Amino acid sequence: MEIEVTQSKSVTVVVPSGDLDMGAADQIRRVLTELIDKGQLKLVMDLGGVGYIDSSGLGTLVAAMKQARAAGGNLKLCALQDDVRSIFEMTRLIKVMAVHATRQEAVASWG
Template sequence: MDIEVTRSGEITTVAPKGDLDMASADRLKRTLADLIAGGQARLVVDLGAVSYIDSSGMGTLVAAMKYARGAGGDVRLCALQEDVRAIFELTRLSKAMAVHGSRQEALAAWA
């Protein structure tokens, strides 16, 4: 899994590419934890290039959300592909986490 990290002001966007599963979740978890520990707790996770997510991937995002909120920030998700969006709706995580249609919407929601 490749992970692109970009910063715009106080907001950091993390864009993983590939499946977010047991084999790759730990890498994303470390990336998000390092950002939050470094004071970058306002995160947008762009899932536009993730076509599959399993419970390990979901757990990584929930853990990051809790950690970010504890640090005064949050994790906002965006650009979910249809299959990934369906899993978030089925598990009701779309109610617990902020989900936006695009990266621009997620960034604007921080304003």
């Protein structure tokens, strides 16, 4: 999985491309944990390039969200493809996580 990390003012945007499955979960976990440990707590993950996610991928995002929130930040999501969005709905994570339609909207939500 390719993971691009960019900075938009004070917000860190993480852009993975590919399938967020059990095989990629460790990689994404390492990236997110490193950012949070460095104090980059205003996080946005653009899932526009992710066409598949499984429970391992979800677990990784939930863990990072909890870690970021515990440190005073948050992990917000944006640009979910329809299939991926359906998984967030089935697991009710759509109600718990901050999900935005576009990256611009997610970044702007940090104020």
